[in-house]
Amino acid sequence: MSDQIIGLHHWFDSPPGRYLLAWEQARFDEAVANIFGYHSLQLGMPLLDGLRANRMPHQWLAMGQEAVEGSIAFVETGGVDGPLQRRAVDLLTEPVALPFPAASLDLLVLPHTLELSIDPHAALREVERVLVPEGRVVISGLNPTSLWGLRQRRARLYQRLGRGNLYLPDVGEFIGYRRLRDWLRLLNFEVESARFGCYRPAVRTAHWLERFGWMDPLGERWWPILGAAYFLVAVKRVHGMRLLEPAWRTHRQRAAGTVPIANRASQRGVSSSRAAPPAARHEP
Secondary structure (H helix, E strand, O other), rough: OOOHHHHHHHHHOOHHHHHHHHHHHHHHHHHHHOOOOEEEEEOOOOOOOOOOOOOEEEEEEEOOOHHHHHHEEEEOOOOOOOEEEEEEEEEEEEEEOOOOOOOOEEEEEEHHHHOOOOOHHHHHHHHHEEEEEEEEEEEEEEEEOOOOHHHHHHHHHHHOOOOOOOOOOOOOOOOOOHHHHHHHHHHOOEEEEEEEEEEOOOOHHHHHHHHHHHHHHHHHHHOHHOOOOOEEEEEEEOOOOOOOOOOOHHHHHOOOOOOOOHHHHHHHHHHHHHHHOOOOOOOO
């Protein structure tokens, strides 16, 4: 598994990897900008800073066995659209066993984390455990139902015949969007938004990627589910939970002249007693 993780990181330094990384960085910046809370965590993929547009006061970057075996204390980020910066790794942990109590995090960012996990379903269960009610998880992954996935399957077939090289890194089986959505529903997550991207063919050079740039707007319009990558935001729902409204709303309603239920009932009782005819007297 460590070789697969390192291989994926090296692949992101290639022209198609940088193209995919730039698209995902833009999607993460859009998604997390307006998510509020106190504690957020990114699991893996330090080449992408999924929390840079978020304003939570406590943010952490966690890495797993690739950091332990490689003795990584700092990672370089920001190479997509800016200068490289050294960022400290805050935690060494695996997604299947997070060192956080239940309902303690407001936001989790998983860029290709499930693809590299030893047990992606167990990792999602752990995400559900540590998220607060109404907390959000942001996930990106490679789409097996795409031109890139088709070339990867064809390359695997050629490898069985003794020739050919893989286009994407060999990280095992990619998790499709529909499969991931079903897993989230089983864990009481509601998919808030989903998007596909990177519709250019599976070419290796920056020159040919630029020449096929016209396919991105067309693909997003005509074949949206065939993008090379998917991106989704899911919110943790807790059945039977009721959110308390802010106190200022109650004060504003009272100031507007809203009569409490008890007062309305008493007023109705008074008015009905006044309107009722007097009881008949029985003379002895």
